[in-house]
Amino acid sequence: MSVQTDRLLGQELLQIEEQAFQRAVAAAAPAVVRIETFGNSQGSVQELTTDGPTTGTIVSPDGWIISSLFSFREQPASILVTLPDGQRTAARIVSRDFSRELVWLKVDANDLPTAQPSAENATQVGQWAIALGKTYGNDQVSQSVGIVSALGRAYGKAIQTDAKVSPINYGGPLIDLAGNVLGILSPISPGSFVEGDSTELYDSGVGFAIPLHDILVRRKIAENGADIHSGLLGIVPGEQNELAGPVIVSGASPGSPAAKTGVRAGDVIVSAFGQPIHYLADLKHALGPIDAGDKFRFSVRRADEELQFECELSKDIPIYRRRYLGLRLQPAHADGPVIVTGVEANSPASETKFQAGQTIVKCAGIDNPTEEQLRSLIAVAELDRPLAFTVLQSDGSQLEFDVLATTWPTALLSELPSREPIGDATATIKDITLGDFPNKTFAIVPPASPAPVGKDDDAAAGDSGNSSTAAFENRFGLLILFPEPGELDRQKTLEYWSEFSVRYSWVVVVINSGNPNAWTRDEVELASRVLGKIENSMPLDPGRLVVGGLGVGGRVGLLAAAGERKRISGVLTIGTDLGRFSLRQQNAPAQSLDFMMVGDAAKLAAQTKSLKSAGYEATTVDAPQLKNDKWETIPLEPISKWLEGLARF
Amino acid sequence: MLRVSFYAVQILIIASLWCSGMSAAAEPADVGSVNSVVIPTELKVVKLYGAGGFAELDAYQSGFFVSADGHILTVWSTVLDVDKVVVVSSDGSRSEAELLGMDPNLEIAILATGQKTNHFFDLSEAIEAPVGTRVLALSNLFGIATGNEMSSIQRGVIMASTQLNASRGSFESVYQGLVYVIDAMTNNPGAAGGALINLQGQLVGMLGKELQDANAKTWLNYAIPISVLRPSVNDIIEGNSIKRKPNGRTASDRPHSLDQLGLVMVPNVLSKTPAYVDTVQPDSVAQRAGLHNDDLLLFINSIRIASLADLEDELTYIDRADQFALVVQRGNEIKQIVVAP
Numbered sequence: 001m002s003v004q005t006d007r008l009l010g011q012e013l014l015q016i017e018e019q020a021f022q023r024a025v026a027a028a029a030p031a032v033v034r035i036e037t038f039g040n041s042q043g044s045v046q047e048l049t050t051d052g053p054t055t056g057t058i059v060s061p062d063g064w065i066i067s068s069l070f071s072f073r074e075q076p077a078s079i080l081v082t083l084p085d086g087q088r089t090a091a092r093i094v095s096r097d098f099s100r101e102l103v104w105l106k107v108d109a110n111d112l113p114t115a116q117p118s119a120e121n122a123t124q125v126g127q128w129a130i131a132l133g134k135t136y137g138n139d140q141v142s143q144s145v146g147i148v149s150a151l152g153r154a155y156g157k158a159i160q161t162d163a164k165v166s167p168i169n170y171g172g173p174l175i176d177l178a179g180n181v182l183g184i185l186s187p188i189s190p191g192s193f194v195e196g197d198s199t200e201l202y203d204s205g206v207g208f209a210i211p212l213h214d215i216l217v218r219r220k221i222a223e224n225g226a227d228i229h230s231g232l233l234g235i236v237p238g239e240q241n242e243l244a245g246p247v248i249v250s251g252a253s254p255g256s257p258a259a260k261t262g263v264r265a266g267d268v269i270v271s272a273f274g275q276p277i278h279y280l281a282d283l284k285h286a287l288g289p290i291d292a293g294d295k296f297r298f299s300v301r302r303a304d305e306e307l308q309f310e311c312e313l314s315k316d317i318p319i320y321r322r323r324y325l326g327l328r329l330q331p332a333h334a335d336g337p338v339i340v341t342g343v344e345a346n347s348p349a350s351e352t353k354f355q356a357g358q359t360i361v362k363c364a365g366i367d368n369p370t371e372e373q374l375r376s377l378i379a380v381a382e383l384d385r386p387l388a389f390t391v392l393q394s395d396g397s398q399l400e401f402d403v404l405a406t407t408w409p410t411a412l413l414s415e416l417p418s419r420e421p422i423g424d425a426t427a428t429i430k431d432i433t434l435g436d437f438p439n440k441t442f443a444i445v446p447p448a449s450p451a452p453v454g455k456d457d458d459a460a461a462g463d464s465g466n467s468s469t470a471a472f473e474n475r476f477g478l479l480i481l482f483p484e485p486g487e488l489d490r491q492k493t494l495e496y497w498s499e500f501s502v503r504y505s506w507v508v509v510v511i512n513s514g515n516p517n518a519w520t521r522d523e524v525e526l527a528s529r530v531l532g533k534i535e536n537s538m539p540l541d542p543g544r545l546v547v548g549g550l551g552v553g554g555r556v557g558l559l560a561a562a563g564e565r566k567r568i569s570g571v572l573t574i575g576t577d578l579g580r581f582s583l584r585q586q587n588a589p590a591q592s593l594d595f596m597m598v599g600d601a602a603k604l605a606a607q608t609k610s611l612k613s614a615g616y617e618a619t620t621v622d623a624p625q626l627k628n629d630k631w632e633t634i635p636l637e638p639i640s641k642w643l644e645g646l647a648r649f
Numbered sequence: 650m651l652r653v654s655f656y657a658v659q660i661l662i663i664a665s666l667w668c669s670g671m672s673a674a675a676e677p678a679d680v681g682s683v684n685s686v687v688i689p690t691e692l693k694v695v696k697l698y699g700a701g702g703f704a705e706l707d708a709y710q711s712g713f714f715v716s717a718d719g720h721i722l723t724v725w726s727t728v729l730d731v732d733k734v735v736v737v738s739s740d741g742s743r744s745e746a747e748l749l750g751m752d753p754n755l756e757i758a759i760l761a762t763g764q765k766t767n768h769f770f771d772l773s774e775a776i777e778a779p780v781g782t783r784v785l786a787l788s789n790l791f792g793i794a795t796g797n798e799m800s801s802i803q804r805g806v807i808m809a810s811t812q813l814n815a816s817r818g819s820f821e822s823v824y825q826g827l828v829y830v831i832d833a834m835t836n837n838p839g840a841a842g843g844a845l846i847n848l849q850g851q852l853v854g855m856l857g858k859e860l861q862d863a864n865a866k867t868w869l870n871y872a873i874p875i876s877v878l879r880p881s882v883n884d885i886i887e888g889n890s891i892k893r894k895p896n897g898r899t900a901s902d903r904p905h906s907l908d909q910l911g912l913v914m915v916p917n918v919l920s921k922t923p924a925y926v927d928t929v930q931p932d933s934v935a936q937r938a939g940l941h942n943d944d945l946l947l948f949i950n951s952i953r954i955a956s957l958a959d960l961e962d963e964l965t966y967i968d969r970a971d972q973f974a975l976v977v978q979r980g981n982e983i984k985q986i987v988v989a990p
Contacts, residue, residue: 010685014783014848021806022781038947038955039923077923078945078978090981108981133809136830140780142809144832164808164832 020177021145024130027179029141030084030113031058032172034134035067035091035105039077055133055172056081056105057115057184059216063107066215067171069096070187072103081107082138095222099230099291100157100210101188102171104222115173117212118180123148128177129161131185131207133169142169148182149206155288158208159183165207174209183209214289221291229292231313234258235269235283236380236589238372241566242281246270249300250373251380253589255318257296257311265366265377267300267307287313319615322408322592323381325349327649328417329360331371333473334539337361338371340391342417344648352401354391361398362390371542378649379589381405408594408617412641419503427501429494434529437514441530442490444497444508446476477506477544477643478534479572480527482553482560484628485513496631500640506544507534519556527560531567543647548572548596551628555579561593570594570646572639575628578607587615596642598634600624686850687785691739691799692768694844695721696789697746697760698735699728711788711800711843711856712736712760714769719744719762720886722878723842724858725751729758736762741797750885753893756823756858757878759885770844770852772882775875778829778853782807786835786872788843788856800843805833807853810874813860822860828871829854835870836860845872901968907961909969910988911935914957921956938988941979948976 033056056067065081072079072093079091095104125148133142146163153160161174165185173181188208218228234256238248247269252258269277272286277298290296292315299308326347329338340358343349363369364377364387381387386402393399425447432441488510497508511526513519527547534540545568549557554576561571562583571593578597587593594617597604601622611618621638694713701708712723721736728734733745746760778784786803794800809830813822829845836859845854854872861868884891907914911933915925924946929935946954950973954960967973972989 011849018781018783018848021783025781036947036953038945038953039921077925078947080947080978080983088976088983090978090983092981136809136811140809142830143781143806144808145783145806168808 021128021130021143024175024177024179025132025141025143028115028132028173028175028181031115031181032056032132032134032141033058033065033084034082034138035065035071035171036080036082036088037071037076037078038080052167053135054167055135055169055185057171057173057181058112059115059212061110061112061114063109063112064219064222065091065105065107066184067103067105068184068186069098069101069103070167070170072096079105081105083107083109084113086138094225095227097215097218097222097228099228100215101186102184102210102215115181115212116179117216118176118178118182120213123151123159123176123182123211125150129159129163129182129209130175130177131161131163131165131169131172131209132175133172133185135168141172144169146207152285153208154188156285157214157288158186158188158210161207161209162205163207165209173212181212183211184215186210218291229315231287231290231292231294231296232256232315232317233287233296233311233313234317235263236376237280237283238376239280242284243279245279247277247280247283250376250590253317253320254380254382257314257317259382261309261311263300263309264302265364265373265380267302270299270301270306272296272298292316317586319613320587320589320592321615322587322594322617323378323383323405323589324408325378325381325387325403325405325649327354328356328647329371329374329649330475332359335370337368338374345414348403348406352389352403353399354389354403355393357394358391358399360389361392362388364388374649375542376590378405379592383407410617410619412619412638413645416504416641416644425502427494427498429490432509432530432533434511434526437523437526437529439514439523439526440487440512441526442493442510443534444494444501444510446502446505446507473539474505475539475541477504477546477647478509478531478540479506479546479548479643480509480511480530480557480560481547481572482511482513482519482523482527482549482556484551484553485518486516486629487512488550488629489631492631496634496636500636500643504640504644506643507538509534513553519552521559524556524559524563527557528564531564541647542567543569543649544643546570546572546643546646548574549576550574551576565593566591568593570596570643572596572598572642574598574634574639575623575626577603583611583614583616585614592616594642594646595619596621596639598623598639599626686846686848687787687802689768690785690787690844690846690850693770694739694787694800696737696792696794696800697721697723697728697842698737700730701728707792707838709789709792709839710841711790711839713787713842713844713852713855714766715759715772715882716769716886717765717767719746719764719766720749720769721746721760721762722855722882723758723760724855725753725756725758726841726858729760734760736760737796738768739797739799750888750890752881752885752891754823754891755873755878755881757855757873757881759882772852772875772879775852775879776847777874777876778807778847780807780810782853783848784829784831784845784853785848786831786833786840786843786845786856788835788840790835790837790840790843792839803833803835805831805835805870808832813871822858824857824873826873827877828857828873831870831872833870834868835872836868898966900965903969904965905967905969905973905990906964909934912940914960917957921958924954924957924960934988934990938975939984939986940975940977940988943979944984945978946975947978947983948974950974 035054035056054071056065058065080088081091082088089107091105091107094106127148129148131144136142144164146161149162150160169185170187172185174183186208234253235258236251238250249267251265277283292313296313297310299306326344326349328342330341331338338360340356342356343354386404388402390400427444427446430443430445509530547557547561547568554573561568596619598621601620604620608618627633697710697712710728712721715722736744736746744762746762749759749761751758783806787800789800807829813825840856841858843856854874856872911930912935913928915927926944929940949963975986977984
């Protein structure tokens with residue numbers, strides 16, 4: 001074949017394709033409508049709401065329209081839909097689907113053109129997909145051509161496409177080459193922790209659409225005016241890594257559907273709806289498409305038995321608050337028996353026979369629990385059902401007793417646990433290199449082996465009496481700080497932290513910004529790198545891992561902590577205006593975060609309230625005179641008390 | 650706010666067709682439809698180097714030849730703020746160009762190299778492209794190409810054509826007219842001044858400067874249609890200077906006011922309080938027009954009223970002697986109302 005013929009065939013193919021796109025768009029376009037909202041951003045705390053027009057897709061001749069939640073998180077004063085005949089008509093919100101980030105609107109009309117759903121389960125990865133929107137005007141639909149990139153995304157709820165999906169076309173249809181609707185474009189994102197951070201997916205070649213079939217099967221619910229929510233189960237897995245192996249339950253979140261089934265710590269979840277569950281990811285995929293109020297069926301293996309459970313998933317699980325017994329615990333050696341090293345005064349534990357030096361041999365039916373298991377068991381303790389403990393005393397006798405957990409105290413420690421005077425020992429500065437990142441990073445590191453923890457006389461333990469005779473491996477707390485862009489004074493940082501670092505075995509790492517003027521999104525991951533690096537070089541105390549920052553660096557710290565919330569225990573912001581950041585996920589057992597915010601208390605009030613409403617404990621220190629680059633203006637005492645308080649159980 | 654930049658750029662690189670070190674004389678093999686239109690086009694697109702390179706200002710952009718006499722069309726920017734702009738063609742040839750003239754309204758400039766070329770777009774042959782047209786954008790985005798490397802090519806479709814000011818209203822740009830919105834990330838540093846062609850190789854637009862939607866925080870990817878640019882380009886080449894036109898409307902000397910119309914609105918307690926009528930005064934203009942208490946005013950002369958402040962602002966442009974049209978919501982009903990003084 002000659003080159004000339006090739007070229008002609010090529011052009012012909014291009015034109016045939018383009019005509020096919022045009023025909024598909026023309027077939028689907030009549031059901032795509034423009035929606036204008038009025039008065040929906042009054043006093044909004046949503047960074048990303050726009051009061052620009054949005055798109056909707058007509059799904060029934062009598063006026064049911066699906067749009068995205070994007071413009072309807074708050075009730076607008078007025079919603080106007082421009083119908084295919086050009087008439088503007090008022091619409092009302094009938095139902096919101098929070099699981100799929102969609103909204104059901106209704107207009108009073110008849111004989112409207114409707115979106116034709118594509119055949120159920122026929123969507124193929126790689127097929128053409130065109131995303132339609134109607135925000136640019138009434139006379140045209142906007143169109144972006146791509147392919148179906150994947151199915152079953154966002155835990156089984158969404159089609160992924162590389163067609164451009166953004167506020168320009170949220171609520172519009174994703175269509176195939178026949179003009180049939182594969183799904184409705186949605187701002188759903190596959191799991192983001194900080195609200196407002198999902199914009200990272202705009203324009204990145206990753207967009208999502210909810211299969212139209214999955215929407216239409218919920219019409220009855222929507223017509224009744226009920227909102228639709230994700231169904232929550234409330235299992236607390238022992239291991240948060242989604243692909244780490246069998247799902248071993250470490251408890252059920254207090255008050256959750258799972259807690260009512262009788263599932264208990266140690267059970268292994270083996271199937272859901274008859275499908276095998278190998279990993280936590282399998283369980284999340286099984287749960288993803290199920291709405292609150294729907295039944296969920298799963299089985300667990302307990303000893304040699306397989307047990308079946310069924311429960312009704314709930315819309316929300318009572319907001320979780322971190323649990324507190326008032327114990328300081330430490331394993332004798334890695335994964336070894338756990339020893340009580342201190343009992344807090346005026347704590348639930350102090351009212352029992354707990355004493356420093358005892359070894360925990362049983363908790364909630366689990367023999368010789370590890371530190372990790374105890375952390376999980378205490379994390380899910382009910383507030384009205386005591387935890388049963390058996391402890392071994394130094395004289396070889398055993399004691400059995402119950403402790404009733406309370407929620408985590410927000411008050412700071414009345415005083416820091418006393419420690420041996422540190423003498424001449426001082427901390428030193430060590431530089432840390434971060435591979436391909438240029439960020440100047442240094443650590444304040446205490447001397448290698450300060451006084452063993454076991455010799456401490458814990459004054460805060462009050463009546464705990466005998467101190468332990470066992471000596472433990474010294475474990476370090478780790479505080480990772482992102483300062484303001486630029487470079488933080490090393491010497492002043494050392495002077496500020498040295499005594500605390502030596503006395504309480506903390507490593508303080510400062511990561512300076514790569515660009516002296518601004519932080520960038522990808523520098524957030526540096527916290528994980530530092531954590532990994534330090535973890536490999538010294539033993540860390542899993543209860544005392546904190547990420548934070550000074551000034552704008554505090555935002556980077558929050559994002560970093562969000563990304564590592566399964567390992568990080570606290571977030572410390574100093575002089576940071578968190579602005580409109582709000583947390584998308586509620587506090588949860590075994591991955592709870594505590595916040596300390598130092599700054600102008602008046603400005604921090606709203607943030608504290610929002611954190612508390614999501615179950616996080618937030619302690620505020622009023623320091624209106626604080627300067628982000630001047631350590632001498634930053635109060636050390638409350639910060640020290642908060643940091644050391646994190647290690648409690 | 651974190652300055653976050655995400656550019657997931659899909660770039661079709663046809664470097665394999667364009668042997669490195671190829672001399673200017675060699676014509677690349679013509680092996681397929683897209684390539685057959687891209688190769689000749691590449692020779693018309695140039696890389697421009699000028700002032701900048703500090704404080705987040707780039708020292709490079711793109712442009713293309715628009716005449717046999719070596720005139721180059723590009724965007725007006727600080728890059729051109731030098732005596733001589735360095736022009737590098739896809740065959741590696743370098744020349745220096747002077748600024749011949751610019752249009753402050755379109756923010757475009759014509760550079761003159763003073764050298765004849767066979768590789769130029771004839772603007773009289775440029776076409777208008779309907780929404781849905783598949784397009785290729787050629788530009789030196791991010792300054793990836795240097796020397797005899799071709800500019801980068803991205804594929805997309807014309808997603809919409811729209812007035813920059815009308816539909817979103819939140820882009821800060823001198824130019825407020827018609828643009829083609831593209832569904833690929835075409836408007837990146839260095840891309841401004843690049844060429845947008847259809848798959849038949851016909852020029853349809855010039856890539857504009859980077860613009861961000863202040864509301865949605867999304868970037869707009871767009872090109873200005875050649876039909877809009879053509880008259881100015883011809884004027885500049887003919888040596889005519891183009892003056893800045895006054896932008897926007899002027900307020901009326903004797904505008905309408907809520908008071909004089911007889912409208913008492915629900916007070917502006919929030920920054921975006923919707924324009925709700927509290928009371929219509931008896932025997933007032935508003936009452937004669939048919940406005941009621943509790944009406945929500947949505948549009949005035951087809952302009953959206955997002956808040957009470959918007960309404961007050963819009964009224965200042967309408968002369969007291971002129972009538973105007975309102976769209977109002979009363980309960981669940983939408984009404985068109987003409988207010989005649």
